[in-house]
Amino acid sequence: MSEAMHVDRPWAYVTSLLSGNAQPLPVASQSRTKLTAASRLRIKITVLERHGPLSAVVSWSDSTACCYWEQLWRRGRARKRGFCALTGTPIVAGDEVFRPRLIAPTPANIDAMILASVMEAMPLGELA
Template sequence: MHAKHSRTDPWSQTLCLLDSLSCTADGTRGNTVSIGRHAPRRVAAGACATGKRAAHIRVLDRPTSRTAIVTWGDPTSCHYGDQVWRIARASNDGFCALSGQQIRRGDVVYRPSHYRLAPANAGSMMLATCVLIAPIGH
């Protein structure tokens, strides 16, 4: 593995530290998020699990039966104007970034496509049923 790919960038580390120190409205400490190679994925999964869905997501197009073009904007980590998502099977449990519904391992989902560097939202998933009924471009 290339050394550049194994390091977490300072911004992601800062977000993880702030998240681990934050408190909820009732004064309890928020979920601690591990800092490491996959920190951006853990932050995204943790945010969905706790109901914090800060990302603004729109399905722009579904050019094929296996792909969707999505605009993804998260004020704390990333913005993608026209990101390609591909259909896959969920490799682990999680939550749909579009609807907040629970995802079980093996469910049909859309995931961000990547070939070289994984995007900041690489650990995110959207249920295929939600993507298929989402209004296009709205």
């Protein structure tokens, strides 16, 4: 089965896995979520807890890529340009942001960022 089948026809791929006719995707071919200003519209984010000014527990749900019920995010400085996952505001290198903690396996949303000022103003438990 071609790799295009995995992307274009996920249900056919799942049924072929169940029937024993396909091999699972290798980990290396799984891609990260590419976050753009427009893609944030499909993402649901809830700030569940704040652990002081340096970390927060976030619920992240992206209907096309991943779901993390209790993901630890840490405060730091943006290393590259991007977009705030909550507001779509452009982020430049050096901005104070929150990012998912790097663990193994690498989270699909590892490149996501939320501006620190936005995270601090977000009420706990409120869906964004």
